[in-house]
Amino acid sequence: MLSGLQISSRVVALGPGRASLAYGRSAARKRKPGKLDRIFEKVCLELLGAVLGEGRTLHLNWSCFLNTRRSFSFANSDNPETSMNMMKTISRHPAARIFTFACTLFLLPTVLVAQEETPTHKRVSYGPEERQWLNLYLPSGEKPTPVFIYAHHNGSTADDVKSSWANPTLAGGTAIVSWESIAKVNGMSDFQKCAADAKLMFAWVKKNAATYNWNSEKIIIGGQSRGSFVSWQLAHSHDKSIVGIYMGQALPGKSFSERLLDPITKNAPPIFLAYRKEPGVVGDNHDPAHGLKVLEKYKELGIGDSAELVHSLSDTKNSEVMQFLPKFVRSVAK
Numbered sequence: 223m224l225s226g227l228q229i230s231s232r233v234v235a236l237g238p239g240r241a242s243l244a245y246g247r248s249a250a251r252k253r254k255p256g257k258l259d260r261i262f263e264k265v266c267l268e269l270l271g272a273v274l275g276e277g278r279t280l281h282l283n284w285s286c287f288l289n290t291r292r293s294f295s296f297a298n299s300d301n302p303e304t305s306m307n308m309m310k311t312i313s314r315h316p317a318a319r320i321f322t323f324a325c326t327l328f329l330l331p332t333v334l335v336a337q338e339e340t341p342t343h344k345r346v347s348y349g350p351e352e353r354q355w356l357n358l359y360l361p362s363g364e365k366p367t368p369v370f371i372y373a374h375h376n377g378s379t380a381d382d383v384k385s386s387w388a389n390p391t392l393a394g395g396t397a398i399v400s401w402e403s404i405a406k407v408n409g410m411s412d413f414q415k416c417a418a419d420a421k422l423m424f425a426w427v428k429k430n431a432a433t434y435n436w437n438s439e440k441i442i443i444g445g446q447s448r449g450s451f452v453s454w455q456l457a458h459s460h461d462k463s464i465v466g467i468y469m470g471q472a473l474p475g476k477s478f479s480e481r482l483l484d485p486i487t488k489n490a491p492p493i494f495l496a497y498r499k500e501p502g503v504v505g506d507n508h509d510p511a512h513g514l515k516v517l518e519k520y521k522e523l524g525i526g527d528s529a530e531l532v533h534s535l536s537d538t539k540n541s542e543v544m545q546f547l548p549k550f551v552r553s554v555a556k
Contacts, residue, residue: 338381339388341400343434348401348426354419356380356426359388359398360434368440368465368555369427370547372400373420373449375471379405387544394548396555397436399427407448416452424456428463440555444468446543447508451477458485466554467493470543473516475507483519490520492528494550496543498536 341357348354357380361367370391374382380402388398403419404412424441431438441464443457444450450472457467472495473482495513499506510533520529535541 337385339383339385339392341381341383348423349419351419353403353405354422356399356401356423357383358434359383359392359400361392361395361397363395364435365395366431366435366437368396368442368551369431369436369438370396370398370442370444370468370551371424371427371453372398373403373445373453374400374405375446376448377406384542384544386542387547390548391551394551396442396548396551397434399423403452407452413451417455420452420456421459424461437555439463440465442466442468442551442554444470444547446470447472447474450474454482455485458487458490460487460489464491466491466550468544468547468550469494470496471498471508473512474509478512480515483515486516486519486523488523488525490523490525490528492550492554493520493530494546495529495531496535496546497531497533498541498543500534 339359342360343358345355346358348356372380372383374380380400383398383400391398401420401423403416403423407413407416427436427441428438430436439462441461443453443464444467445453446469450469453469454473457464493516495510495516497508497510497513499508499510501510501514503509510531513531513533517526517529517531520526532546535543
């Protein structure tokens with residue numbers, strides 16, 4: 223459960239496909255919930271439960287029905303850092319309930335962005351070391367599916383696969399393999415181990431393609447930030463089964479080097495790069511200028527039409543760098 227909810231009047235926990243309500247105690251509590259309160263709560267809970275769907279959990283600090291001055295907050299139980307808090311002064315007038323309902327609908331999409339997708343198969347070993355594991359996310363259907371191999375950003379884990387981009391990817395008929403190595407890379411030694419793990423993981427994916435109904439000839443390599451570095455050698459290994467590269471916040475910081483452009487040849491697979499900030503950004507290691515150098519190399523080789531980059535997503539309504547993945551997969555894995 224969440225911390226920091228000790229003074230809330232009630233905590234709402236939404237589980238797989240349903241909602242449940244638990245009451246706490248508060249020194250500021252003035253009255254017991256009335257019939258109208260319970261009817262309104264039931265409607266909101268069923269709505270939220272239906273939208274969340276199977277396998278997701280959301281916790282709400284929802285005390286706005288009981289006191290004249292109280293908090294209204296959403297939090298992701300898996301990632302408290304993404305919690306949202308909203309303090310409002312709300313009266314007991316019926317209009318306040320309408321306001322609360324509107325806030326629920328308005329904030330829900332933002333909350334869902336932070337939800338982690340539940341793997342079909344969790345913590346599957348691809349090597350002998352403890353760090354060498356992966357999560358598998360499998361779409362429905364009988365036809366062998368393309369595979370997106372994903373490497374997470376620094377300090378996260380392979381569990382960090384957001385539903386906001388995983389759901390449409392799976393719905394489009396593409397499997398996701400999220401792999402682990404050294405979760406936080408510090409220095410060349412760690413990078414080399416991760417690059418070696420990437421090759422081992424890739425061999426495991428191809429070997430087990432039939433088991434999980436994957437099309438071993440339609441593989442897309444990708445990742446975010448750290449994930450772009452540890453996947454870079456694999457992505458440019460000239461393996462014919464790799465039909466595309468999709469990376470967000472790619473090649474960040476001082477680790478970027480012009481030598482990373484050397485493996486790019488005329489036979490390089492199509493590539494899509496997405497960034498939140500603008501080129502030349504100050505105070506952010508994820509400078510799209512690094513990605514633009516990749517595009518320049520593609521153009522020099524006469525394959526500029528197969529390279530694309532978007533930036534400044536933070537200035538749009540959706541800053542998720544993985545949002546274009548389903549469309550990209552459709553274009554390269556026909």
